[in-house]
Amino acid sequence: MDRRTGLPRSSEGAPVTGASIRALGLTKVYGSGASAFHALGPIDLDIKPGEFVSIIGPSGCGKSTTMLLVTGLEPMSEGVVEIDGEPLTRPISEIGIVFQDHLLLEFRTAIKNVMLQQEIRGLDRQALRTRADELFQRLGLKGAENRYPWQLSGGMRQRVSIARALVHDPSMLLMDEPFGALDAITRTQIRHDLEMLWLETRKTVLFITHSIEExxxxxxxxxxxxKSPGTIVEEIVIDLPRPRPAHLGEYPEFSRYQERIYAIFEKLGVYKF
Structure with a gap:
């Protein structure tokens, strides 16, 4: 167990390197007066360093907004956010973000897309290139360094996006429907790759998804x-061994977790059978 978090360390014994995220009364309202739209909250969050937490809910409930609020990329209407115990007063830069769209620059090769972090942040070029090479190896991208995005498959482009989000060694990784545009086989493989990287580095991950399986x-x-305005209606602790297999159906517990979430959505009127 890690003394700092009470969570188990990875199988390699990697220490936790992620930040804590705490939010109280987090609320987002767009506009004012009669035209005001209450999009989110209030919600509370308490994410421990190195924890992998997913937010799932119907479209338009405020999942992506929550992610932006806790990083300061979107101003909150009400509430308080603390990162590692410090109040959030400005957008934080020591994060990595992966969206559903890979957002790679088409005129840059895969490795130059990843090394963009070095150029923007003014970090040591050799150190980041070494880290980038390691990530390309770990993510199955070896040999694709000098290909342009249009020369890569959808899965490879998203892997490059993940490498770009991690190359500068952020304390938090924010992922907004990162596998939504991928086929089922590719999603399974990247899910496995992401879990293995997380077990080795123990970054704090906030993962936004529509997929109960993910x-x-x-x-x-x-x-x-x-449904909007989104609030957190239930927290479910996932007690399954790691690393988890590609075919999660091997665990009866997995089906029970799925059924529990489906039942919540049915009760909320998200699903009507």
């Missing part, structure tokens, strides 16, 4: 959100 398959905890 949420249960990757997470320490799953936070289930209601």
């Amino acid at each position: 949420a249960v398959g990757l997470s320490d905890r799953v936070l289930v959100m209601s």
